[in-house]
Amino acid sequence: MLQDTHNRIINYVRLSVTDRCNLRCTYCMPEKMQFEQHASILTDDEILRLMKLLAFDGVSKIRITGGEPFMRPGLITLLEKIKNIDGITDISITTNGVLTKKFIPALSKLGIHNINLSLDTLDGQRFTQITRRDKFAAVMDSFNTMLSHDMQVKVNMVVMENVNTDEIVDFAKLTEHQRVAIRYIEEMPFNGQDKGFSGVSWDYHRILSAITDYYPLEKLTDAPHSTSLNYKIPGFNGTIGVIPAYSRTFCGTCNRLRISATGSLKTCLYGNNMLNIRDLMRNHDFTDMHIRSGIHAAVKEKFIDGKEAEKHYLTGIMESMSLIGG
Structure with a gap:
């Protein structure tokens, strides 16, 4: 098993398949982005080799991220x-839902039903302003198709001051009529730009307060290792979650690793790259045992929480989230 020095078992990997x-x-990347x-x-064969090694060491849960994962050819x-x-x-x-609609039947056939949809506004014009692309109709079409196929959909809304807090x-x-989970996420500094980030004014307390001004909230039991604080509006079909992504109140129970599209391993979103697994796999002198040993050693360096990891971050510019893996 992968276990850090804080006695946490690592059984969850967020794998980016493309940048x-x-x-x-x-909030994620500069307008002009230099892609890898x-x-x-990582090739398909490299990803499969890595996933088999991780599964051997107890990883059972994989979240596929990007970039936008459906931009990778042959993803299904x-x-x-x-x-x-x-x-x-x-x-x-x-x-992000732009390309997702046509793949939903194939995902359903594979038994992949848990989909997180990144959507920060319900207004088409504002969507274009936030994303710098006019793709709102395609995203909403994918959203409605997911619901019609009984997907377990979580909508991730990054809450940004002077941008979308009125929504x-x-x-x-x-959540009134649809079995959808809405998850409000505190804004984070991972936009790949050399601009200071002084923290969020819309933290999870303020987000919850904005909701309770209109609706009562019933607290739900949070699953083990949950990153969200979960609630329900009485009588509504869906649920509401708030993710303290910048406040980092959930770090103490962290059970995950992140692997970028280029094979870099992060033990914490706010920390440095600890190891490049791609380079190990492409060096024929390194066996599976060497790679597993490297991953175990990296896990042993995992900090207790994101704030401690950030203190040791080597550069003042946080990477773009599209490079890290969402």
């Missing part, structure tokens, strides 16, 4: 092969 994205969300060369990206075939790895029992996907209640209303 490319068809949106340019202001294709030769730098890759997902089918990952699903067949012994020990992998839970595969989920985070997507917090509108998103909550979506």
